[in-house]
Amino acid sequence: MYFESRKSAGEELASELLEKYRYEDCAVVALNDGGILVGEPIAAELHCVLTMILSEDIEVPGEGLLLGGVSQNGNFVQNSFMTTGEFDGYQSEFFGLFEQQKRESFQKINRLLGDGGTVDLDLLRDRVIILVSDGFTDRSSIDVAIDFLKPVRYKKLVVATPVASVAAVDRLHITADEMHILDVKANYLDTNHYYEDNKIPSHEEAVKKINDIILNWR
Numbered sequence: 001m002y003f004e005s006r007k008s009a010g011e012e013l014a015s016e017l018l019e020k021y022r023y024e025d026c027a028v029v030a031l032n033d034g035g036i037l038v039g040e041p042i043a044a045e046l047h048c049v050l051t052m053i054l055s056e057d058i059e060v061p062g063e064g065l066l067l068g069g070v071s072q073n074g075n076f077v078q079n080s081f082m083t084t085g086e087f088d089g090y091q092s093e094f095f096g097l098f099e100q101q102k103r104e105s106f107q108k109i110n111r112l113l114g115d116g117g118t119v120d121l122d123l124l125r126d127r128v129i130i131l132v133s134d135g136f137t138d139r140s141s142i143d144v145a146i147d148f149l150k151p152v153r154y155k156k157l158v159v160a161t162p163v164a165s166v167a168a169v170d171r172l173h174i175t176a177d178e179m180h181i182l183d184v185k186a187n188y189l190d191t192n193h194y195y196e197d198n199k200i201p202s203h204e205e206a207v208k209k210i211n212d213i214i215l216n217w218r
Helices: 006-021 033-046 084-093 095-113 142-149 166-175 203-216
Strands: 026-030 049-052 055-060 065-071 076-078 128-132 156-165 178-185
Touching: 006 033, 006 128, 006 156, 006 178, 026 033, 033 049, 033 128, 033 156, 033 203, 049 203, 055 095, 055 142, 065 084, 065 095, 065 142, 076 142, 084 095, 142 166, 156 166, 166 178
Parallel strands: 026 049, 026 128, 128 156, 156 178
Antiparallel strands: 055 065, 065 076
């Protein structure tokens, strides 16, 4: 399945979620700037807040292999698709670079935090959390998001995305209470591949969408 845009895919998900959650106290939490475009129509339909968790991937240098991710709380979370043995081997081999990447990633996140729009844990308490991305892959920020949400008491964790890999769906079955996924790919290509329109907002534009969401309630 291919989508005209992230917004149109979000509208499709919104109509799917509306009947069940229109009278629930919800919060839409995007995992990236592309996820904001998917989440915006959902938050508009459900008359709820839209926010975002900031995270950065930590990769094995030169191999494009994901070791894990750092979120805005400063925690590093190991990629659950990698065995402990594999992770320990790479960490041992690239320890200095690995630590440097973590520091740089957290510094970048802290700079972005100053722009606003990022998630306030108090805002999520006792709500249905709808976790949104423009695509969940093996490289996704699922694990980082789950770790970030650990301190929060919420009613339910719902995952909504236009497209996901089989491996990501397997992981989500363990962590989410409910999933709304429009298409599952056995051979997941780059997320942009599944959208005709690949214009992603800058982080500043994404923050404006977050701050303006109440104006778009339908």
